[in-house]
Amino acid sequence: MKNTDLNQTGEMAAVLFCFPHLQNSCPRTLRLSVIRVAMYAFMLTTILMTVCGNLLVIIAISHFKQLHSPTNFILISLALVDCCLGCFVMPFSMLRTVEGCWYLGKHFCRVHSSLDIMFSTVSILHLCLVSIDRYRAICHPLQYKTNVSTLNVIIYIVVIWLTASTFSFGLVFSEVTTENFKTLVLLDSCIGSCVFICGKQCGITVFLVAFFIPGTVMSCLYIKIFHVARKHARVISDRMATVACHELKNRVSEQRERKAAKTLAIVMCVFLLCWVPFLCASLVDPFLNFVTPVDVFEALFWFGYFNSTCNPVIYAFFYLHFRKAFKIIIAKIFGLKITSTTLFSS
Template identity: 35%
Template sequence: MDGQDSSKLCFPQLANSSCRGLMRPRWEAVLLYTLLSFITVITVVLNLLVVVSISHFRQLHSPTNVLLLSLAVSDLLVGLVVMPVELIRFIESCWLLGDLMCALSYIIGFTLTSASVGNMVLISIDRYVAICFPLQYPYKVTSSRAAASVSLCWACSLLYNGLILKEHLRQPDRHNSCYGECVVVISFISGSVDLVVTFIGPCSAIILLYMRVFVVAVSQARTMHLRITGTAQTVRVTAKKSEKKAARTLGVVIFVFLMTFFPYYFPSLLGQDISNSTSYWAVVSWLLYLNSCLNPLIYAFFYPWFRKAMWFIVTLKIREQNSCQANIL
C-alpha cells in the first residue's frame, strides 16, 4: 500500500502501458532544484562574462581568445540548453517531454560536451606553439586559422555524436519498457570508441602538450634570469616559482578533466554498456556537465585581463562610448 502511495503513473490515461515513477519527498525535490539551478545559473553567468569580454574588447581579439570564446560558447550552451533538461530528468520521476526531445537532448548534450573537450585540446596546442615556437607563432597561428579550427571542431563533434547516437535518433523509444521513459544505451563497442576519442585521446594530448610547455617554460625562465641577474641563487629561486606555477596550472587542468569525465567512462573500462537507466547515471552526467562550470574558472580566471573585463561589465562601464577600446591587458 505504501508503495502505491509513493508512486504515480506517468500517463494516467495510458494505465496499461504507462510507467510508474516514485515520487521524491517535497523537501528533497526543493533542495535538488535549488542546488542544481544554482549550478546552472553560475555556469551561464561565468561563460556569458567570458563571451561578452572577448567579443566586446578589441584588445582581446586574438587567435588564443578565439579558442577561449569557442570553449565559453559551448559551455554556455550546456548551461542554457542541457542543464535545465537534465535538471528535470534527474528530479522528476517521469519523462514528460516526448520522444523528439528525448532524442534531441542527448545529441545536443553530447555534441556540446565533445566540442568543449575539442576546444580544450586546441587551447593546449595553441599554448604549445606559443611557448615552444614563439618566433613562428604569429605566422603559424592566426585568427583565421583559429576560426577554421574551431569550425572543424564543431562540425566533427556534431558528425561524431550523430554516428554514435544514430540508432537512438532513428527510434528514441527503442529501449523504453513503458511510456514515460527516455532510455539511451550506448553499446560496449561504441562506448569503447567514445572512450578513446573523447577521453583517453584528448587527456593524453593535453598532458603531453602541457608537460612540454612546462619543460620549455622553465628552461626559458632559467635562461632569462641567468642573463639578467647572473647569479645562480636567483635562478634557482625563480625557477622553483615557475615550476610551482606551471605545475599547479597543469595539475588543475588534468585533475578537473579526470574528475568530471572519468566516472562517465568507467563502465566502458569495465566492458559494460553505458545506459542512462542506471542508478548512478544522474551523478555521473552532472559531474560531466560540471566541467562546463569549472572551465571558465580554469581558462579565464587565471588571466588578469578577465578580472579587468569583468569589472568593466559589472560596473556597467562597458556601456560608455569607446569602451571597446579600453586598455585591459
C-alpha cells in the same frame, strides 16, 4: 483473499507513474518535497552560474580588442559550448533527474542526448586545440607569430563543431542494433524514460574519441610545454644580471605565455576530473550487464556538467585581465562608476 487484494491495491496506489493513462508507463521516482526543492535550487543555481559566467567570457573577449588573440578565440568558442549546454541541455536534464521521468517525447529525447554528447565532445576537442596552440606559442614562438592567425583558428573551430555534431547525432540517430555496437536512447521496458544506452564496442568508441585520444594528446603536449618552460626559466635566471630593456619585455611576454599555459592546463585537469567518472562508468557498464543505477548515472552527469560552471571561475581567478574585464562589464550593467578600462598595464 480480501486482505491480500487490499495489500496489492495499496502497493499499486503507492506507486506513481510518469504517464498514468498509459499502460506501459515508467514508475516515477518518489522523493520528499524538501529533497526535490533542494535539488531544484542547487541545479537552477548551477545552470544560472554556467550561463551567466560563460556569457561574461563571451562578452569580455568580444568587447575588448585587447583580448582579441587566437587563443582567446578558442576560449570564446569553448564558452559558447558551455553556455549552450546551460541553455539547451541542463534544464531538461534537471527535470529528468528530479522528477525521474521524461515528459518531452521520444524525438526530443534523441535531440537532447545528441546535444549532450556533442557539447561534451566539442569541449574536450577545444581543450585539445588550446593545448596545441600553447605548445606552438611556447615551444616554437617564432613560427607561431608568423603561421598562426585568427582565420586559421576559426577554421579549426568550425571543423571541430562539424566533426563533433556529425559524430554525436550520427551515433544517436543511426539506431545501430548490432549486438556489441548497440545504441539505444529510450529503454524499451516503459514509456517516460530517456536513457542513452551504449553497447560494448560503442562505449569503447565513445571513450576513445571523446576522451582518451584527445586527453592523451593534451597530456603529452602539456608535459612538453612545462619541460620547455622550466628550461626557459633557467636561461632567464642566468641572464638576470645583464638583462636589457627589450630582453626584459621578452621575459615578461614569455612569463605571460607560461602562465596562460599553466592556467589552461588547470582548465584541462578540471575537465578530466569532472568527466572521467562518467566516461569510465559508461565504458565499464556494458561489460557488467548495465548494473549501474540510473540515479548514479544522473549524479555523474551533473558532476560532468559542473565543469562548464567552473571554467569562468578559473579564468577570473587566474587571469588578471579577465578579472578586470568582468568587473568593467558588471559595473556597466549596474550603472556603477569605472575608474579604468585598461586591461593590460603598459
